[in-house]
Amino acid sequence: MGAGAVRLGVAGFGNVGREFVRLLLERRGLLEERYGLRVGVSFVADSRGALCAAGGGVLEWGLVERALEAPRGGVSRLPGGRPGLGVEGALEECGTDVLVDATPSRYEDVEPALGWWLRVLGSGGAVVAADKAPLAVACDRLAVYIYSKPRLYYKATVMAGTPLIDLLRWGYAGRRVERVVGALNGTTNYLLTRAVEGASFGEALREAQERGYAEPDPSADLEGFDLAAKASIVSCTLGGWIPLGRVERRARVDGEAFERARRATAAGRRLRYVAVVEPAAGRAYVDLLEAEPGSVLYDIRGVENAVVVESAEAGPVMLRGPGAGARATAAALLSDLVEAASVMGVL
């Protein structure tokens, strides 16, 4: 595509992947005008195959728009589609400068995603990710691409892109972060809000599922697994990585936690389910914590996320914002794309 241009490969074409492509269609004029960045899509892939531009080119925008109308698993049935072509094959054949990974976070087996990332990063490209698993499970293999060759961008993985990762990665560069405490799981934040509004655990969980906040199998949220992954990603960002398997899960959200939430509220505090990262102690854990008035952890309501960052050099810094949602997550991918292009010298 020439100077000032990047070819994007989009792996995963579900809620987030599609919303990212929609946003790209809306904003590609702005990217060119404001940053001199021209983007094209070299492939989009779902679990069944890919739509791939031939000869290292990019897909016609009209075809990209048609892909948005294809049913789930259907991109490879469009003209030029390649049923059965996986992401690995698409990287081989379609030509990609930046891989956007919006495939499911599979902690039990980070391949093939980790392999895709290492392949792109190792050949001088960049990765922009919503997929949390490779960082939480294999940060040691990726850390070089966070700081010394910064071509891996992943702020969508925590707080759906409310820019905590940018803050820790760049805002705190060269400083000593002592503690990060975050209510970083929208589902359990919602449940604990409903607890103090008088709902039973069962009712609140059903509501959360009906509203699309909780998965049909909510255990990853309730048992602290999602929070543990985010704690691991935060520790990866700060150096002193604590692998997902070493993040202690000290509490869960259940009927008993609901009782505790009501007792905390009666005593003027609010119960939160948090991830805590203490880099100097080499410790990360998930626990229930009683937040005091004056803390952003106290103030949040519903699915909203909040975090407090304490450093050796300054008092607490607080951030709150959305923690889920395809639009917010897609916007984080878009802003990471601009950052990646800038660092790669494309702008």
Ligand SMILES: NC(=O)c1ccc[n+]([C@@H]2O[C@H](COP(=O)([O-])OP(=O)(O)OC[C@H]3O[C@@H](n4cnc5c(N)ncnc54)[C@H](OP(=O)(O)O)[C@@H]3O)[C@@H](O)[C@H]2O)c1
């Ligand atoms: N949704 C959010 O608010 C949010 C926020 C932050 C981070 N995330 C992360 O973003 C990622 C995507 O979430 P989502 O909600 O968009 O999930 P989703 O709707 O389930 O979409 C996942 C997509 O990945 C595709 N896929 C699965 N395995 C694949 C493979 N081996 N190769 C290529 N494509 C494959 C699926 O294909 P089919 O279409 O064929 O099924 C689907 O298109 C997850 O890692 C999630 O944790 C999501």
